[in-house]
Amino acid sequence: MKKRIALLIIASIVLSLASFVVAEEVTLTMGSWRNEDAEPVQQMLDKYKEISGVSIRFEPTRNTEYNANLRLQLEAGTGPDLFYSRSYTVGRKLYEDGYAMDVTDIPGVMENFDDTARHAWTAYDGKVFAVPFAAVNHVVYYDKDAFAKYDLEVPTSFEELLVVCETLKENGETPFANGLAENWDILECVFCGMVPNYIGGFENRELYESGERKLNDEYFLRALSDFEKLTKYFPEGFQSVANADGPMLLGLGRAVMFIDGSWRSGAWDVDFPDFNWGAFAIPAPEGNAQAICHHSDMAITGNNATKYPEEVKAFLEWLASPEGAQIVTDCLPKGFFPMISSDVKLADEKTAGLKALSDEAIRDSRFMWNTLFELYTPLVDNLNGIANGTITVEDAADALTKLQEEIVAK
Known part of the structure; x- marks a missing residue:
């Protein structure tokens, strides 16, 4: 009897460890038109992994090719789990066509961004289709x-x-x-x-x-x-x-x-x-x-066809939080400004000066x-x-x- 109980306990531990390993092995992909930002963005994503255990691989495309390539990927069902969303018309069309997530109810989106920040990623139906990321x-x-x-x-x-x-x-x-x-x-x-x-x-x-x-x-x-x-x-x-x-x-x-x-x-x-x-x-x-x-330049949204919707939404929630926004700001390339309403500090003096112009x-x-x-x-x-x-x-x-x-x- 004791032997059977011991075996059951061992089996339970093995199963728990197995599920932990599966969770650890989740790797999301992120599309972007900013291939020149690969290093700082990957630093940001690595910091997120330290917090969440979820890996995100940055897969940028050349700026001039991004819109067409992303649409082709999304139409073929091979699009990234997360992707940079253009503001206004281009991003809105991807939402209307069913590719971009509705992020309105993700915690932080409505609370931590004002109407001006959300405006560029708000559809005609009033839904927000991406989390504002950076302005220039x-x-x-x-x-x-x-x-x-x-x-x-x-x-x-x-x-x-x-x-x-x-x-x-x-x-x-x-x-x-x-x-x-x-x-x-x-x-x-x-x-x-x-x-x-x-x-x-x-x-x-x-x-x-x-x-x-x-x-x-x-x-x-x-x-x-x-x-x-x-x-x-x-x-x-x-x-x-x-x-x-x-x-x-x-x-x-x-x-x-x-x-x-x-x-x-x-x-x-x-x-x-x-x-x-x-x-x-x-x-x-x-x-x-x-x-x-x-210019409301960049936001990040989720792919409606992702195999990992909960992990995608968790990342977007982190992005919309003051804590996440500060880490993001610390990793943003110089010359990009956070759009969140919380008091985020810009470490680079010249970036702060550029932002002050507006x-x-x-x-x-x-x-x-x-x-x-x-x-x-x-x-x-x-x-x-x-x-x-x-x-x-x-x-x-x-x-x-x-x-x-x-x-x-x-």
């Missing part, structure tokens, strides 16, 4: 030593910015390192970085989305006009300058300013450790309130990201035309307005 600012990087050399101050208006550009040009400098070769950045970084200074915050953007305001009104027309003025200070042969060329031109002293995103900031210390850089918000024209493109300004995401995404390519084409002098600002605005009316009418 669109800024002007500048060479502090060059500004000091010519006794220049950081401009506080667009008009002052043009004076700075003219002074630099007169002294043989290239004011801006931006170009047109890749197209996406001239729209997303430069023009979308400018737009909130001309139309205001998201309340006014929504007037364009509804059609109440037109893209040839005085506000949008002025944004296009000032964009045209700015392109006069791009490098010679700017049509062939790619986004990756900009940091090189700036870091090597061949240009003085570069409009890009805060996500770029961590690369300066690696690629150009001696470069003395600063950053300022793209200034508003005189008479307008200072605004900034503070603390007192009117904030909004990229102009067409919500419901006007069909304007993406037409905007790129018209901005190229304006920069190259093949189309007038007025004609571009009229053409965009016609497309806007078609989109709103659908």
